[in-house]
Amino acid sequence: MRRTGREVGRCVTRTVSRLRGTGLVLEDCLGGWDRSARVWGGFGPAVGWGRSFRTVSGLYGLDGLHEPRDFDRLAKEVAERCDELAQRLKATPPSARSVYALDEISNEICSVVDVAEVCRHTHPSKEYVQAAERAYVRLQDYVASLNADEGLYNALSEARRVDGKSLSQEGARVALTLQEDFERGGIHLQGAEKKAFESRLSRSLELGMEFQRNLVRPEYFSEVELDEPVVASLPRDLRMDFRNNDITTQKWRGIIDPSTSTSMLRCVADSPSRREIFVAANTGPEPNKVVLSSLINARRDVAESLGFKTYAQFASAPLLAKTPKAVKEFLLTLSEDLKQTAAEQYETLRRYSPHFGRIPSWDKAFAMSQARGYECNLNSAVLSQYFPLDTVVAGIGELLSRVLGLHIEFQDLLPGEGWTSDLKKLIVKNEDGEMRGTIYLDLVPRPGKFNHAAHFVIRCSRMLSATERQHPSVALVCNFPPSSGSNRTLLSHGEVETLLHEFGHAMHSVLSDTEFQHLSGTRAPMDIVEVPSHVFEHFAWDPSALKLLGRHHSTGDHIPDDLISALRKSKEIFSALELQQQLVFALTDLELHNQQRDLSAKAIADLAASIQNEHCMFETVPNTNWELRFGHFVGYGATYYSYLFADILAESIWKRHFAGDSLAFGAGKVLRDKLLRHGGSKDPEKLVRGVLGDDSLTEVGGGFRPTRFL
Numbered sequence: 001m002r003r004t005g006r007e008v009g010r011c012v013t014r015t016v017s018r019l020r021g022t023g024l025v026l027e028d029c030l031g032g033w034d035r036s037a038r039v040w041g042g043f044g045p046a047v048g049w050g051r052s053f054r055t056v057s058g059l060y061g062l063d064g065l066h067e068p069r070d071f072d073r074l075a076k077e078v079a080e081r082c083d084e085l086a087q088r089l090k091a092t093p094p095s096a097r098s099v100y101a102l103d104e105i106s107n108e109i110c111s112v113v114d115v116a117e118v119c120r121h122t123h124p125s126k127e128y129v130q131a132a133e134r135a136y137v138r139l140q141d142y143v144a145s146l147n148a149d150e151g152l153y154n155a156l157s158e159a160r161r162v163d164g165k166s167l168s169q170e171g172a173r174v175a176l177t178l179q180e181d182f183e184r185g186g187i188h189l190q191g192a193e194k195k196a197f198e199s200r201l202s203r204s205l206e207l208g209m210e211f212q213r214n215l216v217r218p219e220y221f222s223e224v225e226l227d228e229p230v231v232a233s234l235p236r237d238l239r240m241d242f243r244n245n246d247i248t249t250q251k252w253r254g255i256i257d258p259s260t261s262t263s264m265l266r267c268v269a270d271s272p273s274r275r276e277i278f279v280a281a282n283t284g285p286e287p288n289k290v291v292l293s294s295l296i297n298a299r300r301d302v303a304e305s306l307g308f309k310t311y312a313q314f315a316s317a318p319l320l321a322k323t324p325k326a327v328k329e330f331l332l333t334l335s336e337d338l339k340q341t342a343a344e345q346y347e348t349l350r351r352y353s354p355h356f357g358r359i360p361s362w363d364k365a366f367a368m369s370q371a372r373g374y375e376c377n378l379n380s381a382v383l384s385q386y387f388p389l390d391t392v393v394a395g396i397g398e399l400l401s402r403v404l405g406l407h408i409e410f411q412d413l414l415p416g417e418g419w420t421s422d423l424k425k426l427i428v429k430n431e432d433g434e435m436r437g438t439i440y441l442d443l444v445p446r447p448g449k450f451n452h453a454a455h456f457v458i459r460c461s462r463m464l465s466a467t468e469r470q471h472p473s474v475a476l477v478c479n480f481p482p483s484s485g486s487n488r489t490l491l492s493h494g495e496v497e498t499l500l501h502e503f504g505h506a507m508h509s510v511l512s513d514t515e516f517q518h519l520s521g522t523r524a525p526m527d528i529v530e531v532p533s534h535v536f537e538h539f540a541w542d543p544s545a546l547k548l549l550g551r552h553h554s555t556g557d558h559i560p561d562d563l564i565s566a567l568r569k570s571k572e573i574f575s576a577l578e579l580q581q582q583l584v585f586a587l588t589d590l591e592l593h594n595q596q597r598d599l600s601a602k603a604i605a606d607l608a609a610s611i612q613n614e615h616c617m618f619e620t621v622p623n624t625n626w627e628l629r630f631g632h633f634v635g636y637g638a639t640y641y642s643y644l645f646a647d648i649l650a651e652s653i654w655k656r657h658f659a660g661d662s663l664a665f666g667a668g669k670v671l672r673d674k675l676l677r678h679g680g681s682k683d684p685e686k687l688v689r690g691v692l693g694d695d696s697l698t699e700v701g702g703g704f705r706p707t708r709f710l
C-alpha cells in the first residue's frame with residue numbers, strides 16, 4: 001500500500017529558466033514550483049562557467065561573481081549579449097540553427113538568473129541578497145521582453161516550417177516546446193484580443209498574490225482560549241504563543257497559526273480543545289472568499305483568451321496527463337481503489353477516538369498519533385539516534401555508487417566559491433572517473449535562509465561541442481537542526497526521507513545527457529518531474545538501504561530489524577486515509593479550475609465540502625473552509641494532482657526495478673538510462689512507457705493515467 005506521509009508540494013524544485021511563459025504559474029505560498037518567467041532558460045557560456053583546474057572561483061561557481069555589485073554588471077552583460085544574439089538570429093535566414101541560437105540565449109540568461117535565485121534565498125549577507133534580487137527582477141523583465149518579441153517567435157516558427165526535418169528528435173521537441181511556450185504567453189494574439197489577454201493575465205497574477213498575502217496576515221489568524229493543562233501539554237515552542245492575561249482564570253489565550261496546528265492537534269488530549277484549535281486553523285481569511293472566486297474566474301478568462309475552454313485544459317495540455325478528463329479519471333479511479341483499505345484503517349483508528357460513531361476531523365491527528373504509538377511501537381527518538389547527518393550523507397553516497405554506478409567524493413570549496421561555512425561540496429563522477437556534476441549541500445538553518453527543503457538548479461547540463469559537456473551544478477537546501485558542541489546532528493526519519501527526495505532531484509539534474517539546456521534535468525513536465533525524487537524516497541523505508549543509511553551515533557551499530565519493522569508498519573497503518581486527504585485537495589483543485597461558468601464564493605465552498613464528504617472518511621466540519629487557506633491553488637492551479645501521479649508512477653518503478661534487491665549493483669541503471677538522462681527532452685508518455693513498459697499508461701479522455709495503482 002502506498003502512502004504519502006510527505007505533505008504534497010513540500011519539496012521545491014527550482015529551475016528558474018523554465019518558468020512557464022504565460023506567468024500563469026504564479027508564486028505559490030511556499031515558493032512552490034518553478035517561480036518566474038518562462039521559456040527562456042539561460043544563455044550560453046558567455047558568462048564563463050569556470051573550467052577545471054581553477055584555483056579560485058566566483059561565488060556559487062559563477063565566474064566574475066566576487067562581490068554584490070558584480071550582479072548588476074553580470075545581468076547587464078548578459079542582456080547585452082542576448083540582444084546581440086537575438087539580432088543576429090533575426091537577421092539570419094531561419095534554419096535548424098535558429099533553435100540552437102534560442103537555446104544559447106536561454107542558457108546565457110540562466111547562467112546569471114539561476115545563481116541570483118539561489119543566492120537571494122541562501123546568502124547570509126543582506127547586500128548579496130539585495131543585489132541578487134535586483135539582478136533577478138532585471139532579468140525576469142528582460143525575459144518578459146524576449147517572450148513578447150514577435151521577431152524571435154516568427155524566426156522560430158519559420159525555422160520549424162522550413163528546416164524542421166534537419167532537427168534531431170530532441171531539437172524538434174525543444175523547438176516545439178519553445179513555440180508552445182511563446183503561444184501560451186499570447187504572442188500570436190493581435191490588437192484588442194491581445195490587450196484583453198494581458199489585462200486578464202495581470203489580474204489573475206495580482207489575485208494570486210493577494211490570496212497568498214492574506215494567508216500570512218496575522219489579523220486573519222484566529223484566537224482560541226484553552227485551559228492551563230491543555231497549554232501545558234503542548235510542545236515548548238508552541239506553548240510560547242499562549243498568554244494568561246488574567247491570573248484569576250486558568251484560561252490562556254493564543255493565536256492559532258494554521259501551519260503548526262497539526263502539531264498541536266497531535267498532542268492535545270482534550271477533544272473539545274482540539275475542536276477549537278481545528279476550527280480556528282480552518283477558518284478564514286474571510287477576504288479570500290472573494291479573492292479565490294475572482295482568481296478562479298480570472299484564470300478561466302485567461303485560458304479562454306488562448307482558446308481553451310477551461311483553465312484546467314490550459315494547465316494540463318503540456319503535461320503527461322494532457323487533459324482534465326484524464327486527470328479526473330485518474331483521481332476518481334484512485335478514490336475507488338482506496339475506499340476499502342481506507343475503511344479498514346478507519347476501523348483501526350476508531351479504537352483510539354473518544355467518540356462513538358464517526359471520528360470528527362479534529363480528532364484525526366491525535367487518534368493517529370496514539371494509534372501509531374500503541375500499534376507500531378515505534379520510538380522516533382530512538383530511531384533518530386541511528387541517523388547522524390554525516391553518516392546519512394555517506395550512506396547516500398554509497399547507495400548512489402551501488403545502484404547508479406556513480407563515484408561521489410567530497411571536494412574542498414575553492415576560495416570565493418562558498419556562501420556559508422556550513423557548506424559541503426560533492427563531486428559526482430561516473431565509474432570511469434568522468435565528471436558528471438556538482439552538488440552543494442546547504443543543510444543547516446540560519447536567519448533569512450529559505451526555510452523549506454529545496455533543490456535549486458545553479459547550472460544546467462548541455463553539450464558545448466560534440467565532445468564537451470557543460471557540467472551541471474545544483475544546491476540542495478534543507479534546514480536540519482545544527483549540531484551543538486561535540487554532539488552530532490541527528491536527523492528524524494522524515495528528514496532522512498526529505499534528503500533522499502532532494503537527492504533524487506539532484507540525480508535528475510546531474511545525470512542529464514541532453515544536447516540542449518532548455519529541457520535538461522528537472523525541466524520536465526510537472527507530473528513527471530517529481531517521479532525520480534519519489535523513487536528515492538523509497539530507500540528511506542527499505543530495510544537494506546536503511547542498514548546502509550543509518551548507524552548508531554555512539555555505538556556504530558546498524559538499525560535493529562525490529563525498529564525497521566516498526567517504522568514500516570507506521571508507514572502503512574494509515575496510508576489510505578492520508579492519501580484520501582491529498583486526493584480531496586487534488587480533486588477540488590481540478591474541479592475549481594475546470595468550470596466554464598463563474599463560480600461564486602458559496603459555490604466554491606459547496607464544491608469543496610461535497611468532494612470532501614464523498615471521497616474522504618472524515619467529513620467537513622461546519623463553519624470551516626480549508627479551501628480559503630490552501631495556498632497551493634495559486635502555485636499549482638489545476639495541477640496539484642501531479643504529486644499523487646508521480647507518487648504512483650514512482651511506486652511502480654520501485655516495485656519493478658528495485659524491490660527484492662534494492663541495492664543490487666546497477667539496480668538504478670534502467671532509471672538512469674530510461675528516465676534521468678533524458679530530462680524533459682522526450683515525450684513524457686514515451687519516457688514512462690520506456691521505464692515501466694507499454695502497458696503502464698492507460699489512454700483515457702484524450703490523455704493518460706497510470707494503469708496500475710498497486
Ligand SMILES: [Zn+2]
Pocket residue numbers: 011012013501505530533
Ligand atoms: Zn520534489
